[in-house]
Amino acid sequence: MSQSPENKKGQVETTGHVWDGDLREYNNPLPRWWLWGFYGTIIFAIVYWILYPAWPYADTYTKGISTVSFQVPVIGPDGKPEKDSDGNAKMETKTEHWNARALFHQEMQTSPSALAQKEWLAKVKDMSFEQIAANPDTLNFARSMGHGLFGDHCAACHGTGGQGHLSKNPEGSYPNLADNAWIHGDSYEKIVSEITNGIQGxxxxxxxxxxxxxxxxxxxxxxxxxxxxxxxxxxxxxxxxxxxxxxxxxxxxxxxxxxxxxxxxxxxxxxxxxxxxxxxxxxxxxxxxxxxxxxxxxxMPKFGDRLSPEQIRLLAVYVRQLGGT
Ligand code: HEC
Ligand code: HEC
Structure with missing residues (x-):
């Protein structure tokens, strides 16, 4: 029976047990890299338990000491979001233990695209409607932001492209916003007041x-x-x-x-x-x-309590240019 070269040289330690005359059991220590790797995972796990939600107990779990902060609207005593003097929602910082939902909120507020949006909002804040519409960059911004807001808040009635809906029952009809025929007029101020306060026809x-x-x-x-x-x-x-x-x-x-x-x-x-x-x-x-x-x-419902004045201004630019004017 052949023996391994190490054994021949006697370099490998055995446990001393011998079976069938020549079957010995090696006593190989765990490789150092493996052992350190193993200790590393234990340390990692302990650090993880301390930082992040980890262990369930009773009907809850350990929350960890890591936190995520994000902005939330200030809710007044009447249960409605408070507004500042510009009519924008007042915000305060909320800190929660690390969790995916809070992380999502944070990302929506601090990601590069969210910051770029903030920057654009600040840029158009002091511009007139005409200035926003005349500058290709700000018009593009109004279009992309307006398109998103329109999809979320207006498309259910007016259709995704603002084409409206004519029903055989006139009460179930919603006007086309993408044509040049305005029932109430196409002035930006009028459109803003309609979105803010709603319309009673x-x-x-x-x-x-x-x-x-x-x-x-x-x-x-x-x-x-x-x-x-x-x-x-x-x-x-x-x-x-x-x-x-x-x-x-x-x-x-x-x-x-x-x-x-x-x-x-x-x-x-x-x-x-x-x-x-x-x-x-x-x-x-x-x-x-x-x-x-x-x-x-x-x-038409009012959106003044759901959308910020800035959002409504951009929607007005978006809606008016749908009509091609
Ligand atoms: C008090 C003002 C008022 C009077 C008077 C009035 N209308 Fe109207 N009419 C309106 C308004 C406002 C609307 C839009 C209703 C809505 O928004 O639901 C309308 C809508 C209509 C429409 C639908 C138009 C469309 O584009 O679909 C027709 C048709 C119409 N009116 C015909 C008449 C006729 C015919 C008379 C006379 C018998 C008349 N209206 C009298 C205010 C009036
Ligand atoms: C629940 C359905 C509904 C929703 C949601 C809705 N609208 Fe309307 N909208 C209407 C109706 C109905 C009218 C017609 C009002 C009238 O004149 O009788 C209207 C009219 C309008 C007009 C006036 C059109 C004209 O020709 O003068 C504008 C502008 C408008 N909507 C914009 C919006 C925007 C922007 C949103 C989203 C923020 C929105 N609407 C959401 C139902 C809706």
Missing amino acids: NMPAFGALYKGEKLTDLAQYVLSLSHQSGVNEEAANRGKASFATCAGCHGANGMGNQAIGAPNLTDQAWAFVDVPGSKNYDEKLKLVEGVIANGLQHQ
Whole structure:
């Protein structure tokens, strides 16, 4: 039986046990590098237990002494976030034991992209809307930030591209923000106030005043204003006189009134009545009759308590340029 060279030289220690005459057991010490590595892992584990959440006990766990700090809004006694004199949310530092959620908050506030966003926000803070829109860099910033905010807060109603939604039931319609037809006007200040305070759109019902043929004639006249094909001109002419009731809000020529949010009835952009999607003229007629008879109500929620004034300003720039103006 061959023996290993070390054994021959007698350099390797054995335990002294011998089996079957020549089977010996080596007594090799653990390699030094391995041993130190092993001690290293023990030290690492102890340091880790001290720093980070590690051991479960009862219904909780050891939290470790390592902490993560991040900014949170100050909540006032009324349970709402407090605001500073600029209307921005007041922030305070919150420190928690190390955990992934706190780390995420911290990263959202201190990552290079978050810091870049802060820098841009400071840059546009004192710029006018026109200045932000005129400078390609700040406009790009408004677009990218506005796009994110729009997706989170507005797209559910207005669609991801702001294209809105026309429903067969006019109460379920949401106006298109990506066209050039503004119900309330396209001034930045107006858009900011709409986002901040919400919108209450209201047209009274005229069902008691117009019924049967009178109602149909008036609806014919309304459809003639935007030159819908299929209008019965005779009926429209008869209906014209009744439009006096509507002129107070929609204007004598039906051009609308942005100050009170009465839409222009002479263009092809319908905000609430699905005239463009109607199968035939009769369907258009029924829809317009329905609006005259039942009136219209729409409500857009206010965002002043959810978005900061800076966010709303950027959204206004974003929304207005969706309309291509
Ligand atoms: C719950 C649905 C809803 C949400 C969410 C919503 N809106 Fe609206 N928005 C409406 C309705 C309904 C109207 C029409 C109000 C009216 O005139 O009757 C409207 C109208 C508007 C108008 C006026 C359009 C014009 O032609 O004058 C703007 C601008 C607008 N919304 C922007 C926004 C922005 C920006 C957000 C997100 C911060 C948003 N909306 C979120 C429902 C919504
Ligand atoms: C008190 C003001 C007022 C009067 C009077 C009024 N309207 Fe309106 N009308 C509005 C407002 C405001 C809206 C938008 C309603 C909303 O935001 O929900 C509207 C919406 C409409 C629409 C929908 C337009 C669209 O783009 O989808 C039609 C059609 C319409 N009115 C026709 C009439 C006719 C016809 C009369 C006369 C019988 C009339 N209105 C009288 C204020 C008025």
